Amino acid sequence: MTNKKTIYDKIWDSHIVSANEDGTTIIYIDRHLVHEVTSPQAFEGLRLSGRKVRRPESTLATADHNVPTKDREKGIADPDSKLQVETLEKNAKENDITYLPMSDKRQGIVHIVGPEQGFTQPGMTIVCGDSHTSTHGAFGALAWGIGTSEVEHTLATQTLIQTKAKNMCIKILGNVIPGVTAKDIVLAIIKKIGTAGGTGYVIEYTGEAIRNLSIEGRMTVCNMSIEAGARAGLISPDEKTFEYLKGRPMAPAEKDFDAAVKYWKSLATDDGADYDETVEIDAGEIIPQITWGTSPEDVVSIDGFVPDPKNETNPDKKKSIERSLDYMGLKANTPVNQIKVDKVFIGSCTNGRIEDLRAVAVIAKGRKVADTVHAMIVPGSGLVKEQAEKEGLDKIFIEAGFDWRDPGCSMCLAMNADKLKPQERCASTSNRNFEGRQGRGGRTHLMSPQMAAAAAITGTLTDFRDL
Amino acid sequence: MEKFNKLNGHAIPLPIMNVDTDMIIPKQFLKTIKRTGLGQFLFFELRYDQNDKEISSFALNQDQYKGASILIAGKNFGCGSSREHAPWSISDYGIKCIIAPSYADIFYNNCFKNGILPIILDEKIVTKLQEASENTLNFSIDLEKQTISFVENNEQKEISFDIDAAKKNCLLEGLDDIALTLNKVSAINDFEDGQEKHTPWLYGNKI
Numbered sequence: 104m105t106n107k108k109t110i111y112d113k114i115w116d117s118h119i120v121s122a123n124e125d126g127t128t129i130i131y132i133d134r135h136l137v138h139e140v141t142s143p144q145a146f147e148g149l150r151l152s153g154r155k156v157r158r159p160e161s162t163l164a165t166a167d168h169n170v171p172t173k174d175r176e177k178g179i180a181d182p183d184s185k186l187q188v189e190t191l192e193k194n195a196k197e198n199d200i201t202y203l204p205m206s207d208k209r210q211g212i213v214h215i216v217g218p219e220q221g222f223t224q225p226g227m228t229i230v231c232g233d234s235h236t237s238t239h240g241a242f243g244a245l246a247w248g249i250g251t252s253e254v255e256h257t258l259a260t261q262t263l264i265q266t267k268a269k270n271m272c273i274k275i276l277g278n279v280i281p282g283v284t285a286k287d288i289v290l291a292i293i294k295k296i297g298t299a300g301g302t303g304y305v306i307e308y309t310g311e312a313i314r315n316l317s318i319e320g321r322m323t324v325c326n327m328s329i330e331a332g333a334r335a336g337l338i339s340p341d342e343k344t345f346e347y348l349k350g351r352p353m354a355p356a357e358k359d360f361d362a363a364v365k366y367w368k369s370l371a372t373d374d375g376a377d378y379d380e381t382v383e384i385d386a387g388e389i390i391p392q393i394t395w396g397t398s399p400e401d402v403v404s405i406d407g408f409v410p411d412p413k414n415e416t417n418p419d420k421k422k423s424i425e426r427s428l429d430y431m432g433l434k435a436n437t438p439v440n441q442i443k444v445d446k447v448f449i450g451s452c453t454n455g456r457i458e459d460l461r462a463v464a465v466i467a468k469g470r471k472v473a474d475t476v477h478a479m480i481v482p483g484s485g486l487v488k489e490q491a492e493k494e495g496l497d498k499i500f501i502e503a504g505f506d507w508r509d510p511g512c513s514m515c516l517a518m519n520a521d522k523l524k525p526q527e528r529c530a531s532t533s534n535r536n537f538e539g540r541q542g543r544g545g546r547t548h549l550m551s552p553q554m555a556a557a558a559a560i561t562g563t564l565t566d567f568r569d570l
Numbered sequence: 571m572e573k574f575n576k577l578n579g580h581a582i583p584l585p586i587m588n589v590d591t592d593m594i595i596p597k598q599f600l601k602t603i604k605r606t607g608l609g610q611f612l613f614f615e616l617r618y619d620q621n622d623k624e625i626s627s628f629a630l631n632q633d634q635y636k637g638a639s640i641l642i643a644g645k646n647f648g649c650g651s652s653r654e655h656a657p658w659s660i661s662d663y664g665i666k667c668i669i670a671p672s673y674a675d676i677f678y679n680n681c682f683k684n685g686i687l688p689i690i691l692d693e694k695i696v697t698k699l700q701e702a703s704e705n706t707l708n709f710s711i712d713l714e715k716q717t718i719s720f721v722e723n724n725e726q727k728e729i730s731f732d733i734d735a736a737k738k739n740c741l742l743e744g745l746d747d748i749a750l751t752l753n754k755v756s757a758i759n760d761f762e763d764g765q766e767k768h769t770p771w772l773y774g775n776k777i
Contacts (some may be wrong), residue, residue, distance in 0.1 A: 108733060121757040125736035131761050133772055141653060144604035154748065157758075160774070169601065183601035227772070234652040234676060248653035248676055251582050251605075253748070260751045262758060266734075298588060299646040302675055304638035332649070334675050363771050376635035398588050419587050419644065427584070518597045525620060537592040537650060539615050 107373035109270045110339050111305045114245040114370070118228050120262055130220065130265045133227040135198065135257050136213040139191040140518070141232030146194040154200040157261045159171065161445035163222055164195045165203040167212045168518045172481050172508035173318030175205060189327040198258075200564035208311040211510040214238040214452035219486055221351025223341040225367040230257055235452045235534065237328040240337030241321035242344055244371050245305070245382055247335040268334065269379040270386035275312035277386045282568045284462070285320030286454060286532070288312060288384075289327040290392035294402035296382060305379065307372060308338050313385040315418020318347040326453045327534050330399040370427035390510050391566055393535045395548040400535070403439055405554070405566045411435035430538055431546050434524060440564050442548070446529040447478035447559040448541070449552055450508075451515035454532035456484025459552040464496040466556040466567055472504035473524035473562030478508040479521070481513040505559065517542045530558035572685045573744035577667050577711040579639035581703035582629045589643060590650035595659040608655055609662030642700045643670040645693060648677025657684040662756045664667065667711050669718070671696050682737050685744065687713060690732045699729075713742060 105110075120129040125231070142164075149156070156162065169184035178186040188205070195202035203210045209220065217223040227242035230236060232254040232368070239246035253263055273292055293300075306328050306345055310323075316324065321338050328336025345364050348354040355363040391405045409428070412435065415421040428435060433442070449455075449463055460482065472478045480500055482488040488510055489496055500507050514521040515533035523545025524530055531557050535548040548564060559566035594761045599611040616628050624631045641660070647670040649654060657680045660668070666686055671693040673681075689711075691699070697722055702710075710719045716738075719728040739745070751758075766773045 120761045121754050124732075125739060127736050129754060129757070131758070131765070140600050143607045144654075147603070152748070162611035165773065181601070187601050187603060224772075226769075232652055232654075235727075236651065236652075248652035250652050250676060250683060252680065254655060256748050256751065259748050260755075260758060261762075266736075266745055297676070298649055299672060302646070302672065329650075329676075332646070332674060359771040363769070368770060376605075379739070398590075423587055452695055516597050518600065534590070535590075535650060537590045539596055540592050543596070543615060543620065 108374040109307060109372045109376045109378065110243055110337060110370050111245060111270055111307060114226055114228065114374070115267055123264065125189060126268055127264045129262045130228060132230055132257050133161060134222060134229045135162040136217055136229070136231035136236070136497055137162055137254070138167045138168060138192070138213050138231070138233065139187045140168045141192045141251050142194065142254055143187065144251045144502065145232070145258060146253040151260060154259045156200065156258045156267070159199040161261065162200045163217065163220070165204060165210050165213060165216055166191055168512045170205055170268070170511040171519055172511050172513050172521055174299050175509050181439045186443070196448070202215055206273070208306070208485035208489055209436070211487065212452045212455060212512055214326065215455060215483035215487065219351070219484060221348055221354030224363070225344060226370050228415060230263065234329040235326050237334070237336050238322050238326040240325035240328065240335055240454055241318060243337055243367065244339035245335055245337060247331060248455060267392060268305045269303055270376040270377070271301060271306045271380045271382065273306055273308050274381065274383045275308070275310035275386045277311055278315055279312050279386045279389055282553070283389050283391065284551040284553065285316050285323035285391045287323045287389050288386070290394070290402045290549065291384060291389045292483070293399050294385060295326065296331055297331045298330060298398055298400045301328060301331040304333050304458055306331065306333045306336040310386070311440060311494065314341070315459055315485045318343055319456045322456065323453055327399070330534055340367050340403050355446050368457055371484065378508070391551060391568070393439060393554065393564055395431065395433065396424070397430055397536055397538050398427070399536060399549065401427060405564065407439055409433045409435055409437040409439060411467045440566060442564045443528065443546070443562055444530045444558050444564065445477055445527045445553050446523060448481070448514040448529055448531040448533060449479070449555050450481030450483065451533040452483065452512070453534045454552050455487065457483060457487050458489065459532065460491045460496050463552045463556040464499045465554055466560065466570065467503040467505060468499050470560045475562045476559050477506065478504070478559035479508055479514070481508045482510045484510050514541050516540060530564060571683070571744045572744065574666065574687055574741040575713055576688070577639060578708060580635060580637065580706055581640035581642050581699070581709050582635045582638045583670070583700035583703045584629065584641060584643045585697070585700050587644035588646045588649055591653050591656045592650060593650060593652065594656040600653060600655050602692065605658050606662060608659035609664065612659040612663045613639050636683060637664065639647065639664055639712070640667045640669065640709055641665050642703055643668055643726065645671040647673050649674035652676045654680050654683070657681050657686055661686055669696060669699060681722065682740055683747070687741055689733070691719070691731055695729060713738060
């Protein structure tokens with residue numbers, strides 16, 4: 104036994120309220136993000152049991168899953184979506200929770216809004232009724248997605264009953280080659296460990312390639328931890344983290360900030376701390392990645408081929424490949440850079456930040472979206488949209504023929520009006536390529552913003568470095 | 571929450587790996603503000619074609635599986651989203667127990683909050699049980715004893731399973747987690763007092 108701790112150990116230990124007799128632990132929750140889809144039943148549960156929200160000031164609510172991304176002034180057309188958003192607004196008001204409405208420029212996807220406002224900070228425990236809460240791990244926070252029962256538990260008690268997970272270290276050795284993004288790194292990780300590889304673990308991402316990522320890039324990596332089966336993924340905070348947080352509205356100010364930085368610096372994993380599992384990946388071997396199938400582990404390099412089920416010896420996997428090929432309308436052994444797309448979706452909590460939009464603009468500038476493609480860009484928040492417009496990126500997008508939208512989750516999960524039609528094929532910067540995810544019968548290929556932009560221009564999955 | 575102790579019923583085989591939450595309950599049914607009524611939409615896109623007609627090859631549409639209360643699934647069942655609509659739709663349909671080689675973490679936890687018993691067994695045993703379920707056998711599940719028993723070819727068979735003691739107790743007693751935690755409210759108060767002294771910036775700073 105060693106006294107050296109990982110960052111996960113440290114955050115866990117500093118949030119223990121009580122050890123229960125049955126071996127579970129009551130863990131204190133510092134921050135809670137709430138959106139319209141997974142919260143109404145939780146607030147209803149509180150009402151029915153006569154319970155109150157314990158700490159409204161540690162909770163932040165906004166509507167993102169259901170909101171329209173155009174013609175907002177007309178309101179929400181779908182009556183069910185409208186009711187859900189209105190219910191959130193009412194619940195927030197009744198419980199004195201800060202709510203950012205659709206008309207507020209700070210509204211956006213919860214996982215983009217939290218960091219933007221400085222609501223997300225190192226060392227915190229953060230939960231939300233959404234599996235991509237792992238995004239906030241980029242700051243060295245322990246952040247994970249919960250179901251509605253746990254949303255209610257958090258609202259009522261500011262705690263959750265938990266069992267500690269194991270520690271996994273994923274080390275990205277060396278640095279990536281130019282043009283390889285955070286998205287490519289995380290897709291390569293999921294390809295290596297599989298969608299259940301992280302089950303039962305909290306993943307810590309380390310190594311030079313991770314250190315060299317911007318905070319935005321780190322969020323992209325941590326965001327998809329859940330696609331590797333891990334509830335949470337995190338990165339020890341460093342100067343980049345502190346610099347990002349300085350001056351944000353909800354971040355500690357002045358003297359508090361200095362004290363906070365001192366504390367945040369103590370959070371990094373101790374040298375020599377033990378992990379239950381360590382996975383190493385050579386950064387230099389990663390080139391732009393895409394998915395070909397219907398699971399985020401169905402990853403192939405852009406110079407690769409659609410797999411052939413004949414080469415698979417595991418009968419379950421073979422069946423799964425056959426099912427995916429059928430759903431995706433793909434033939435085995437097709438070079439992936441010959442796959443034509445109908446739609447392009449750039450946005451989501453994975454890749455809807457300003458850095459992503461800047462990268463897209465570099466590719467879009469002076470080029471045109473292919474006639475056969477409809478390409479939409481959905482900023483992750485109103486502030487991302489405002490910043491992009493300040494930099495003139497919107498003009499570049501519109502000039503190139505992209506559809507420039509208002510912020511929300513949009514076609515990442517297609518709960519609002521933005522969805523694929525059956526058999527439509529989409530190059531998407533989102534996080535899930537499940538059957539029907541972007542619309543019933545729709546076919547999703549996951550990739551980086553640069554790759555999605557290149558697919559928009561050429562109409563075919565393309566290595567953007569060849570443009 | 572309703573207590574779970576013993577369950578008798580038929581089982582539905584679903585031999586697909588990585589069944590995700592979008593397959594269990596597609597997003598168009600997440601716009602509800604209630605917990606009930608989702609059973610009719612369970613596995614919607616596997617169950618109905620694009621004209622909303624039943625797909626006859628899918629087990630849930632076959633007469634022999636009508637009224638079944640157990641689902642025998644593939645590995646990594648319930649991967650994807652944290653939506654509790656997934657266990658709500660399963661429970662509302664009438665399924666109270668799932669047997670699979672492994673589950674996604676959030677889904678697994680959500681089951682226990684909704685009186686559903688998710689059993690984990692070796693992949694080979696799960697495959698055998700799937701085959702047995704095709705003969706519309708009656709399975710008896712006893713959570714207290716941690717056993718699944720059934721009669722196959724006139725032979726009484728019993729399989730035992732492991733489960734975390736705390737989770738087992740939660741189902742057996744039908745416990746209300748929130749009430750249990752609120753019994754320890756003084757520990758929560760103490761924690762907040764200590765944390766506010768140590769890291770004061772975590773308190774205040776409302777938008």
